[in-house]
Amino acid sequence: MKIGLVKANFPGERRVPLLPKDIKDFKNEILVEEGFGKFLDIDDQDYIDKGCHILSRAEVFAESEAIFSLKLIQPTDYSHLRIIGWTHPFGSGQSFMKEQALPKKLIVVDLDSNSPCIYYENEIFESGIPKGLLYKNSFYAGYAGVIDALLQYGLIPTEETKIAILGSGNVAQGAFSSISKYSSNIRMYYRKTMSIFKENCTKYDIIINGIEIGKDDDPILSFSEQKSLKKGTFIIDIAADAGNTIEGTHFTTMDAPIYENDGKYYYVVTNTPSLIYRNVSQELSKILSENIFSEDCSRFLSIKS
Numbered sequence: 641m642k643i644g645l646v647k648a649n650f651p652g653e654r655r656v657p658l659l660p661k662d663i664k665d666f667k668n669e670i671l672v673e674e675g676f677g678k679f680l681d682i683d684d685q686d687y688i689d690k691g692c693h694i695l696s697r698a699e700v701f702a703e704s705e706a707i708f709s710l711k712l713i714q715p716t717d718y719s720h721l722r723i724i725g726w727t728h729p730f731g732s733g734q735s736f737m738k739e740q741a742l743p744k745k746l747i748v749v750d751l752d753s754n755s756p757c758i759y760y761e762n763e764i765f766e767s768g769i770p771k772g773l774l775y776k777n778s779f780y781a782g783y784a785g786v787i788d789a790l791l792q793y794g795l796i797p798t799e800e801t802k803i804a805i806l807g808s809g810n811v812a813q814g815a816f817s818s819i820s821k822y823s824s825n826i827r828m829y830y831r832k833t834m835s836i837f838k839e840n841c842t843k844y845d846i847i848i849n850g851i852e853i854g855k856d857d858d859p860i861l862s863f864s865e866q867k868s869l870k871k872g873t874f875i876i877d878i879a880a881d882a883g884n885t886i887e888g889t890h891f892t893t894m895d896a897p898i899y900e901n902d903g904k905y906y907y908v909v910t911n912t913p914s915l916i917y918r919n920v921s922q923e924l925s926k927i928l929s930e931n932i933f934s935e936d937c938s939r940f941l942s943i944k945s
Contacts, residue, residue, distance in 0.1 A: 641938040644671040644704025646697055650711035652894035652909075654679045654917040655924060657710045662929035663690040667936040671704050673697050680921060706747075706937060710924075711911055728752075729759055730855060731881065749940050751932075753778045753810065758943055765943045773931055775810045776923045777913050782814025782850060782878045785912030789876045790819075792897045793905060797823040797846065804829060804837060804844045806860060807879070812850030815878050819848070834860060841865060846874045852881040859887035871903040880910045 645658055656677050663670070670692040674684055684694045701707065718740055727733040727741075727750045741748050741759065748759040749767060756769040790796060797803060803819060803826045805812055812828065820826060829837040831851070841847065841861070847869075851860065861875075866886070875886060882891045892899060892908045894915075899906055913920045 641668045641936055642671060642703060642705045643668045643933065643937055644673075644700040644707045645676060646673045646700055646707060646709055646713075647676055648710040649714045650911060652914055653711045653911055654914050655710055656680050656682065656917070656921040657708070657924045657928055658933065659921065659925040660686040660690045662925045663687075663692065664929070664934070666691075666929075666933050668933055669693070670933065671695055671700050673700050679917060706940070708932075727759075731852070747940060747943065751928075758940060760943050763943075768939065769931060773927055774924070776927075777920060778810035779814035779817075780913045780916055780920050780923075782811040782816075782912075783818045784814075784915040785878045785907075785909060786815045786818040786848060786876060788894075788897065788909070788912060788915050789874075789878075789907040790822075792907065793874055795874070797825075799823055799825050801825060801846060802844045803827070803846045803848070804841070805848045805850060806834070806837065806885075807831075807850030809850060811879050812848070815848045815850055815876075819846075838865065842868055842870060844869075844873065846876065848876045848878055849881065849885050850879050851885050852879050853885050855884070857884075859885060861886045863887050866904060867902060869904055872905070873903075874905045875907070877906065877908045878912065880908055880912075882908050 656679055660682065672687045672692045672694055674694050674696060676687065688694055695703065727736065727748050729737045729750055740746065742762065745761060750757055750759060751769065751774060753772065753774040755771055756767045756773065758765040758767050797819060801823050803823060805816055805826060805828045808828065808830050816826065816828065853860065877886055877889060879885065880891065882889050889906055889908050891910055894909060897907055897909050
C-alpha cells in the first residue's frame with residue numbers, strides 16, 4: 641500500500657514519527673513530504689537511501705492511498721483526505737469527524753494510546769493494533785506539560801505548595817514524575833477516591849488533571865466547585881480534556897498556554913509531547929515502524945468488505 645507521510649501542521653507540532661534508522665523491511669511503499677525530518681536535522685536523502693520517495697505535499701496527497709498525520713490534520717488539507725493517525729474522535733477531533741470523516745466516508749485509524757480503533761460511517765471497529773502501544777507518548781505528555789505549565793505560570797513548587805493529581809494512568813504518572821522532583825507535598829486521587837478530593841479541593845494550590853471522562857459523565861470539577869477554589873489556584877489539565885473533566889474550560893495553545901477566570905488559572909495545551917520532540921520522536925518512530933508501517937496497511941481497508 642502507498643502510505644504518505646506529511647509534516648504535521650498542527651500548531652506547535654515538531655515530532656517526527658518516522659526516522660530513517662527504523663525503516664526496515666516495510667511492506668508498504670512510503671511517500672514522504674520533502675523536509676519531513678527537518679526538526680531533527682534529517683536530510684531528505686536519508687529517506688531516499690532507505691527506499692522512500694520524496695515528494696511535495698500536494699504530490700504526497702495525490703499519489704498516496706492513505707495519509708499518516710501525526711496530529712489532527714488542519715483545514716488547509718481537508719480537500720485531500722485519507723487518514724491514518726491521531727484524530728481523537730471524541731476529543732479535539734470531534735468537529736473533524738462530523739464535518740470531514742463522516743460526509744466523505746473516510747476510514748480513520750485513530751492511534752489512541754489506550755484503545756486504537758478504526759472509525760467508518762458511525763461505526764467503530766477493532767484495529768488489530770496492540771492496546772497501550774503509545775503509553776510513553778502519554779507519559780511524556782504529562783511530564784513535559786507540567787514542566788511547561790509551571791514555567792509559564794512562573795512557579796517552581798516547594799514543600800509548602802499543596803498539589804493534587806487526578807488519575808493513575810500514563811499521563812498522571814508522567815505528571816507525578818515531573819512535579820515530584822520539586823516537592824513531595826503531593827496527593828494522587830483516583831476515580832474511586834474522587835469524593836475525598838472534592839472534600840479537600842479548596843486546600844490545593846495546584847490541581848493537575850490526568851483523567852478524560854466520557855461525554856455523558858459528570859465533570860470532576862463543576863463550575864460551582866471551581867468557584868470555591870482559593871484565589872490563584874493553578875489548574876493544569878494535562879489530559880487536555882477541555883470542557884469535560886473540568887467544566888467549562890477551553891483549549892489553550894503553546895503561544896498562549898494559560899488563561900485566567902475568576903481568579904483561577906488554567907493550562908489546557910493539547911500537544912505537550914511535542915515540547916520534548918527529540919525524545920518522543922525516537923520512541924514513536926520505533927513503535928510505529930514495528931506495529932504500523934512494517935505490515936501491509938491495506939488491512940485497515942477490510943472493514944469496507
